[in-house]
Each structure stands twice: as C-alpha cells, then as structure tokens.
Amino acid sequence: MIAPDYQYIEQLLQQERSLADPAEAHGTLAGCLCATSGYRLEDWVREILPEGRGAPQTSAALGELFNATTAALLHPDMEFELLLPADEQSIEVRTAALAQWCQGFLYGLGAGAITDATVLPGDVGEIVRDLTEISRAGVDASQEAESNEAAYTELVEFVRVGVQLLFEELAALRYPPAPAPAPLH
Numbered sequence: 114m115i116a117p118d119y120q121y122i123e124q125l126l127q128q129e130r131s132l133a134d135p136a137e138a139h140g141t142l143a144g145c146l147c148a149t150s151g152y153r154l155e156d157w158v159r160e161i162l163p164e165g166r167g168a169p170q171t172s173a174a175l176g177e178l179f180n181a182t183t184a185a186l187l188h189p190d191m192e193f194e195l196l197l198p199a200d201e202q203s204i205e206v207r208t209a210a211l212a213q214w215c216q217g218f219l220y221g222l223g224a225g226a227i228t229d230a231t232v233l234p235g236d237v238g239e240i241v242r243d244l245t246e247i248s249r250a251g252v253d254a255s256q257e258a259e260s261n262e263a264a265y266t267e268l269v270e271f272v273r274v275g276v277q278l279l280f281e282e283l284a285a286l287r288y289p290p291a292p293a294p295a296p297l298h
Contacts, residue, residue, distance in 0.1 A: 144221020
C-alpha cells in the first residue's frame with residue numbers, strides 16, 4: 114500500500130489549520146501505534162486536527178496514511194517508512210522534519226501505555242534515548258553538503274529500523290498477558 118506523500122499531507126493539514134506538520138503528525142501516529150493497543154484513526158485525527166475531524170478529502174488521505182503505516186509496522190519485512198519531505202528539499206528542511214518526526218514519535222509513546230520512555234530497559238531504552246537526541250538534530254554548517262547528506266541518510270535509516278524494532282519489542286506492553294483465572298473452590 115502506498116501512502117500519500119508529504120506535500121499532499123502538508124497541504125491538507127494546513128487547510129485544516131493543524132498545528133502539526135506532516136512529519137510530526139506521522140511520528141505521533143507511529144509512536145501511538147507502538148505504545149497503544151487498539152489505537153484508531155479517530156484517535157489520531159483528534160490528536161492532530163484542531164476540530165478532531167477533517168474534510169472528506171483530508172479524512173480519506175489521513176485514513177490511507179494510517180492504514181499504510183499500520184500495515185508497514187505489522188509487516189515482518191520492515192517496510193515501514195517515515196513521512197518526510199522529498200530529497201529535492203534542502204537538507205535543512207529535511208533535517209528539521211526528521212527532528213519533528215522524532216518529537217512526534219516521542220509524544221506518541223508518552224500518550225500511550227509508556228509513561229516514561231526514558232527508563233525503558235536495554236536496546237529499547239537506548240533507541241528511545243537516541244530518538245530524543247535526534248529530535249534536536251540540525252545541519253552542521255561546517256561540514257560539506259555530501260557529509261550532511263550521508264549523516265541525514267544514516268539517521269533516517271536508524272530511526273526507521275529503530276521504530277520497527279520498538280514496535281515489535283513493545284508488543285508485550287500493548288498486549289499484556291491476560292490475568293490467570295481465579296482458582297475454583
């Protein structure tokens with residue numbers, strides 16, 4: 114399933130007067146899907162649109178993005194992709210969007226079942242701490258363009274794979290084991 118592109122979602126969110134940009138909104142979606150069982154399209158729309166609902170065209174596009182994101186996270190072949198500006202955009206714009214994506218993701222984790230993502234154990238905790246650092250990313254003006262492009266590409270891939278791993282690792286928090294039945298007397 115192909116999700117709507119960044120520019121199209123950006124246009125729709127602006128028409129709806131959303132305070133979230135497409136990267137942040139998508140990050141929020143991914144974070145909530147990682148941390149919350151039964152997260153629905155309606156829940157996400159309430160998070161990102163001021164009225165909690167959008168025009169039919171907006172609702173349809175957000176529904177496509179929601180479904181594509183959910184399907185990609187559930188797919189075992191790591192097909193998940195971040196919603197970020199196209200490569201034709203400047204490195205500054207793309208880096209700022211990646212930082213906003215990570216901010217949205219961390220917000221989504223916190224809005225879900227994970228009350229303090231910074232204390233998660235092991236690799237999961239390390240990924241979350243790294244995403245916190247990436248949420249402050251900027252372009253290093255002292256580096257050559259090629260070096261900044263390479264760093265950006267590495268960060269995007271790290272976030273993409275990290276989110277997929279978090280989704281898998283946090284499944285136990287989303288779906289805690291059912292309580293043992295009470296003994297019969």
